[in-house]
Amino acid sequence: MSRTLPKQLLPFIWHFLKGYKFFVVTFAFLALLTGSWAPLNSILIKYMIDVLGKVQQSHMSAQIIWLAVFFLLNFGIHNLCWRSLEYLNYRFQPVIKNQIISETFDYVHGQTQQFFQDNLAGRIASQINTIADNLERIIHELSQHILRTLSQLVVAFISMYSVHPSFFYILLTWFLVFTVLSLRLSKRFIHLSEHHAASEAIVSGQLVDSITNANNVRIFSRKAYEKSYLEKALLVTEKTFREKEIYILKLSFLQGSSLAIMIGMMLFFLIDLRIKQKVSIGDFALILGLAVQVGYMIWWGMEQVQAVNKAIGKCKQSLMRLLTPWEIKDREDARPLQVEKGEITFSGVRFGYRDSQLFFQNKSVTIAGDQKVGLVGYSGSGKSTFINLILRLYEPTSGSIFIDGQNIRECTQESLRGAIAMIPQDPSLFHRSLMENIRYGRISATDEEVIDAAKRAHAHEFIAQLPEGYNALVGERGVKLSGGQRQRIAIARAILKAAPILILDEATSQLDSVTESLIQESLWPLMRGKTAIVIAHRLSTLLHMDRILVFDQGKIVEDGSHEVLLAQKGLYRTLWDAQIGGFLPDRRVEDCSVKRKKIEPGT
Ligand SMILES: Nc1ncnc2c1ncn2[C@@H]1O[C@H](COP(=O)(O)OP(=O)(O)O)[C@@H](O)[C@H]1O
Ligand SMILES: [Mg+2]
Numbered sequence: 001m002s003r004t005l006p007k008q009l010l011p012f013i014w015h016f017l018k019g020y021k022f023f024v025v026t027f028a029f030l031a032l033l034t035g036s037w038a039p040l041n042s043i044l045i046k047y048m049i050d051v052l053g054k055v056q057q058s059h060m061s062a063q064i065i066w067l068a069v070f071f072l073l074n075f076g077i078h079n080l081c082w083r084s085l086e087y088l089n090y091r092f093q094p095v096i097k098n099q100i101i102s103e104t105f106d107y108v109h110g111q112t113q114q115f116f117q118d119n120l121a122g123r124i125a126s127q128i129n130t131i132a133d134n135l136e137r138i139i140h141e142l143s144q145h146i147l148r149t150l151s152q153l154v155v156a157f158i159s160m161y162s163v164h165p166s167f168f169y170i171l172l173t174w175f176l177v178f179t180v181l182s183l184r185l186s187k188r189f190i191h192l193s194e195h196h197a198a199s200e201a202i203v204s205g206q207l208v209d210s211i212t213n214a215n216n217v218r219i220f221s222r223k224a225y226e227k228s229y230l231e232k233a234l235l236v237t238e239k240t241f242r243e244k245e246i247y248i249l250k251l252s253f254l255q256g257s258s259l260a261i262m263i264g265m266m267l268f269f270l271i272d273l274r275i276k277q278k279v280s281i282g283d284f285a286l287i288l289g290l291a292v293q294v295g296y297m298i299w300w301g302m303e304q305v306q307a308v309n310k311a312i313g314k315c316k317q318s319l320m321r322l323l324t325p326w327e328i329k330d331r332e333d334a335r336p337l338q339v340e341k342g343e344i345t346f347s348g349v350r351f352g353y354r355d356s357q358l359f360f361q362n363k364s365v366t367i368a369g370d371q372k373v374g375l376v377g378y379s380g381s382g383k384s385t386f387i388n389l390i391l392r393l394y395e396p397t398s399g400s401i402f403i404d405g406q407n408i409r410e411c412t413q414e415s416l417r418g419a420i421a422m423i424p425q426d427p428s429l430f431h432r433s434l435m436e437n438i439r440y441g442r443i444s445a446t447d448e449e450v451i452d453a454a455k456r457a458h459a460h461e462f463i464a465q466l467p468e469g470y471n472a473l474v475g476e477r478g479v480k481l482s483g484g485q486r487q488r489i490a491i492a493r494a495i496l497k498a499a500p501i502l503i504l505d506e507a508t509s510q511l512d513s514v515t516e517s518l519i520q521e522s523l524w525p526l527m528r529g530k531t532a533i534v535i536a537h538r539l540s541t542l543l544h545m546d547r548i549l550v551f552d553q554g555k556i557v558e559d560g561s562h563e564v565l566l567a568q569k570g571l572y573r574t575l576w577d578a579q580i581g582g583f584l585p586d587r588r589v590e591d592c593s594v595k596r597k598k599i600e601p602g603t
Helices: 009-035 037-054 062-108 113-118 121-163 165-212 214-219 223-275 281-322 383-390 413-418 434-439 447-456 460-465 483-497 513-527 539-543 562-568 571-577 589-602
Strands: 344-351 359-367 372-377 398-403 420-423 501-505 531-535 547-552 555-560
Touching (some): 009 121, 037 121, 037 281, 062 121, 447 483, 513 539, 562 571
């Protein structure tokens, strides 16, 4: 799990290419070879024209036959090189792309809870795709087109120089002026493109927002309003698109005109030199052919460079966001956690979420193995935080947490989380079948074991009623199930996992009381012989606990059995006295009474 990925673009690219050195070298070589094809063609045509011009009688000279053979050979080799390039591309491109996606995905899953709270899931997924798509593009453009253009340029420059240095200088001057001008002017184009991209992003954001809220749109019958709201954003994209395209039109006109001027100058010199008999007819054709060819090649190459630049920018941005260092990492010498008793100790732990108040403040607590502990307190008092720290989803600011005497900081995260079965308050499900969702607790479980766990979690009843039963898909995050049904699936998962430590974070809060008491009955045997921590709001659950920890504003303020705590007349007693219908209050009594007072006059 301690694998890292380079965050800088070039080392990142090399990380994936270094396993394919043979591919990289062959690819580059073939690209260079294909580049020289076009100017070589022009050179051969020049010689053929010159030879044919000299031949008086109509007979085939050996020279012309050889030239024709070379000409065809050049064609054949070019064809072969191109097809080999394409073959290598088909062969390796998907492999490398998949490797990029899979390794980045794996790395991102090593990020902390905080990372996923700070970054939207959709954004993360699209950034992984951005990296893969653009990297593929960069590698392709660099290795194929840009290398090819380079070799074509070199051959063209040399042949021009060999005919007459003035052609070389004209081409060089034009090349320099063209490149500098294009790069400078394209800055504004990039700016306009970004403008356009931003306006398109707003449209797609609005589409997602509106469709996510489809329910609201229907309830308030705001279909027409939504359409006009979207059309405003669409108008902006139209405007930015037009601005961008008109600018590129002007830029291309300028570039095309400069090309015409360069070719005009070449033509002028060619005619002049031909009149003075300093160049042959073949040279004439060669220079003119090369000038047009190279001119367009550079023009096109410029666009490629800009496209690559853009892709580089996108990649860098995504890499920076996704490949931030893992905040919680296994140590080099991390050992697997060995659980025998399941004793959990908080020793001098202090913890605070970013910039917020500190929790626990050095309080030391030990939960003995096999003990059943209930956590109670108002909402926001730190109960879930206490559990998050045991699971090492967050790291204490100071102090340590031990399980059976082993500091969890020194154990592998996988073994730690493998030893704990956790049922969260609002479990989410994968958009996979119910069978797969339950089996997530133990991947090796058989269908029978999955069904047995579902029966014990009282999920079997409703699953059996679904038309597709255990094969039913439950929608993204499980939206097609009710909160209580999702909780029952989560309980079945935990039953399958059969870990030595069991944690329930208000695991039955969304169930009706009949189902809840049924599930409680199946949970008690599950807890037997295990350490269990239960965040509960139902008094009947607390009565079963060996011990209760009372939380208030991030501190454990009381600790003892139900009877002892009741006798203490502290916060637990207050909570107990304020119970409503068998539940502990969620907010302070004062808050509740204020609310009640506000409601009373109207009722
Ligand atoms: N990821 C987080 N980042 C910042 N603050 C958080 C985060 N999670 C919880 N908190 C804050 O910490 C406090 C305790 O939360 P929590 O432990 O979830 O309470 P409980 O489970 O007792 O209701 C709350 O004030 C909550 O707003
Ligand atoms: Mg909570």
